[in-house]
Amino acid sequence: MARLPASVDIDDLIQVGMIGLNEALTRYDPAQGVQFETxxxxxxxxxxxxxxxxxDWLSRSSRKQQKDIEAAVQRLEQRLQRAPRESEIALELGLSLPEYQEMLGRVRGSQLVYLEDLTGGTEDEPFLDRFLPADEGANPQAQLSVQRMRAALVEGINKLPEREQHVMSMYYEHDMNLKEIAAVLGVTESRVSQLHSQSIARLRARLRAH
Structure with a gap:
């Protein structure tokens, strides 16, 4: 569950896992010398x-745009030693501020964890695999890695600009929807969506840096 975006229905996934277990029961051959559990x-x-x-519904082009934002944020944080402003990220991407905000709107619904982080995707090493090995419970080092990732995530949230911290808190801790958050902040729903997408890009960039 720590690896999955909030949009995934856990009950549905458990049901699919049960189907996989049933297939394992019918196809297992002890003569192959592999333990059933494995x-x-x-x-x-x-x-x-x-x-x-x-x-995994987010389009490939939207995923690329999200990665471009992450990379820009990471470069700026290294240079500036602080969280970059929205206008600075736009400049780093070679875009005007309205163009950058439009890009944030296109990656609406971006998640902290993507399917490619679980399967390898197009990168040499999915960054979450450094923190969440497949057999976490059997390896004390893996447990330490989980703690490191969580600590990095908390640190990343605490270093977000104040307004983005509020968005993340209302969205994830208080289960408020975009319309409710927009009313609290006095902005449009699309602006809340932009801030959410930008916050996710900042957090993923920080996790990659670890």
């Missing part, structure tokens, strides 16, 4: 990843 885990994980892949 064989079943692979079938269950594979079934779940197939389900996630089918539901």
């Amino acid at each position: 064989f079943a885990s692979q079938r269950i994980r594979g079934a779940m990843l197939d389900e996630l892949r089918d539901g």
Whole structure:
């Protein structure tokens, strides 16, 4: 669950995993010399990843734009040693501020964790795999890595600009929708969506830096 975006229905995923378990029961051959637990885990994980892949709706172009924003944020944080302003991110991307805000609108719904972070995607090493190995419970070092990722995430949220901190708190801690957040902040829903997308890009950039 720590790896999944909030949009994923956990009950549906568990049901898919049960189907994978049933397939493992019918296909397992002890003569192959593999323990059932190992064989079943692979079938269950594979079934779940197939389900996630089918539901990974964010377009490839939108995903690329989100990564471009993340990379710009990371470069600016290294140079400036602080959270870059919105206008600075736009300049780094070679865009005007309205063009950058339009881009943020196009990546609306971006998540902290993407399917490619679970499966490898197009990068050499998915950054979450450095923190969340497949067999977390059996490895004390893996548990330490989970704690490091969580600590980095908390640190990243605390270093967000104040308005973005408020957006993340209202959205994730208080389960407020965009319309409710917009009313509190006195801005439009589209502006809240932009701030949310920008916050996610900042957090992913910070996690990559770790």
